[in-house]
Amino acid sequence: MQKIIILASGQIAKAFLERIISEHIGDSRYEIICQNEDIIPKEINDLVNIHLFDPTNEHKLKRIISKETSQIFVLLENDEDTIIALNIARNLNSTVNIVTLKNANIAEVCEKLKIKTIDVSQTITSMLVNFLPSVPLIASNIGQGIGEIMEVLVPYGSKYVFRHISNIEQKNWRIVAIYRENKLILPKPSTMIFPNDELLLVGKPEILKDIYKSIKSELGQFPQPFGSNIYLLADIQKIGLKRLKELIEELKHLSEKLNNKKLIIKVKNIINNDQSEYLRSLGSSDIIVDMDFSNIDDKESLKNDIRRYNVGLVAVSSKEFLKNGMRKNLFEIKKPIIKLSSRSLKNAKESIILLNDDKYIEQISNVFFDVSIQLDFQTILADFDPEEKDKTEIYEHFSNLANIYTKKLQIEKEHKNPIRELKKRENFIQFLPFQESMVKSSIFDFFRPESNPLFRLLDEHTQIFIPTTE
CATH class of the missing domain: 3.40.50.720 (NAD(P)-binding Rossmann-like Domain)
Known part of the structure; x- marks a missing residue:
């Protein structure tokens, strides 16, 4: 003893x-x-x-x-x-x-x-700080005490509310327990997170800091948490000056609506003074023009710019997005991509998600609502094969989010050809999970059930591709 x-x-x-x-x-x-x-x-x-x-x-x-x-x-x-x-x-x-x-x-x-x-004063100070709403509660008396164990209160409006545990990527960290109304819950893959849940997280301290910010971030912040700025990538030799001007006007309109800080315009293959003069005239406190005369590989150039400009949303023309090499580069940066089409974004009034057997739909729901709220768009969940499989969890997830964000959600259930029905609509943005199957998609993929080539059939509409995790 x-x-x-x-x-x-x-x-x-x-x-x-x-x-x-x-x-x-x-x-x-x-x-x-x-x-x-x-x-x-x-x-x-x-x-x-x-x-x-x-x-x-x-x-x-x-x-x-x-x-x-x-x-x-x-x-x-x-x-x-x-x-x-x-x-x-x-x-x-x-x-x-x-x-x-x-x-x-x-x-x-x-x-x-x-x-x-x-240090008594430091201990008391730490305990007081833990009561602040923007500070994570970190275990200091167990483990290493360096932030590898953290408790986080999930606020209303968090992108984590009404999500199932199975649809949350947990790489190098885990949700090991949930406290709800003073009761301990050991989460299962099917467990749903509710507002005011207290999540007990375990993982690498530097990762948990980012997870904490992600849980605490609320709607109306997009393109955060992906980054702060919108980035247009354009090859003027391929799309022409007229189309470039149209894209820039579209993105100026989008920048006025979204919570981004700056618009970055990256233009390659400038061939005459008229193009250069026009681009120089755009520079302002809100717009940065980057005229690229280098021979740096497109892939490396894109990755460097993503870090350099803190990019949260990448914009490209429909013509450039359809090139497999471009899609591969965009897929690898793991940022949302907006593909601007021939139909003006300024006229769009609806946000649409087309339901299929895609297991990643729940992962894109927060961006879907965030953008729709900022743009004041009608939100539509279109299910043209409602009896294909049980979609109760998906309906429940989107309906709960719509209620908490006080955003009207229209769920359409009809046995009809989805492409034909959507082509009848004129002014909408389609939201899609950005999957690897889209990277090498070609016309022959329509005969392969494991592929996802449907984005090609709605090419005339603006589409936002959102990165997902396995």
């Missing part, structure tokens, strides 16, 4: 003793030394011995502190008494672990005697 000695005086020592005795902490034997019996708890057990004498009395301390002592706590109010007690304790046992409260007046002695100190 371990022998623990506590030299005690003051309120902190009193609270410490009450905690030890009331909670029966461990099976150690406690020797408590104090002058004032008022700090002794009323009820003590057989493992606690009380010694009423001056904690700085070396003669009496010799009878209690020995080589068998496992640990010593020096919790005294007076700095001089603390220094005397620390010196006596260290002289009586040169190897025992001694703990005291951090204090600038005793810092030199503690360093010399190798005393472990606890």
Whole structure:
């Protein structure tokens, strides 16, 4: 049985003793030394011995502190008494672990005697900060205490509400528990997250910091959390100056509606002064023009720009998106892509998701609602094969999000040809998961059931491709 000695005086020592005795902490034997019996708890057990004498009395301390002592706590109010007690304790046992409260007046002695100190003010400050709504609650007394265990309250409007655990990528981190209305839930893949749930997360600290921000971010922030700015990538030699001007006007309109900070215009293969002069005239506090005269590989150039400009949404023309090489480069950067078509984005009034057997639909729901709310678009969930399989979970997920964001959701269930029906509509944006099967899609893919080439059939409409995770 371990022998623990506590030299005690003051309120902190009193609270410490009450905690030890009331909670029966461990099976150690406690020797408590104090002058004032008022700090002794009323009820003590057989493992606690009380010694009423001056904690700085070396003669009496010799009878209690020995080589068998496992640990010593020096919790005294007076700095001089603390220094005397620390010196006596260290002289009586040169190897025992001694703990005291951090204090600038005793810092030199503690360093010399190798005393472990606890910074009370820092501990209290950390606890107070944990009550702030924008600060994660990090476990400090278990594990490494460096942020690898975190508790996060899910707010209304979070992109995580009404999502199933199975549809949340958890790479190098995990949702290990959910606290809901003071009850512990061990989540299953089918478990849905609700507003005001407290999620217990475990993972790499740097990843959990990003997850925390992601959980706390609310709608109306797109293109965040992917990045801050919209980035137009255009080859003027392929699309021409007229089409480039149209794309820029479309994106100016979009920038006025979305919560992005800047519009970045990256133009390659400029061949005459008229093109250069026009592009230079666009530069402003909100627009950055990057005329690329380099021979850097398109893939590397794109990746560099994504980092350099903090890009959250990449825009390309329909003509350029249909090229397999371009789609491959865009797929690999894992950013939302808006493909601008021949129909003007300015005239669009509806946001549409076409339901199929796609398992990634739930992952794009938050971007779908976020963009729709910022653009004030009608949201439509189109299911043209409602009996193909049970879609109850998907309907429930989208309906719950619509309710919490007070956004009207129209669910259309009809046994009709989806392409024919959507082609009848004129002014809408289609939202799609950006899947790897789209990267090498060709006309022959229509005969392959595992492919997803339908985006080609609605090419005349603006489409937003949202990255997903396995």
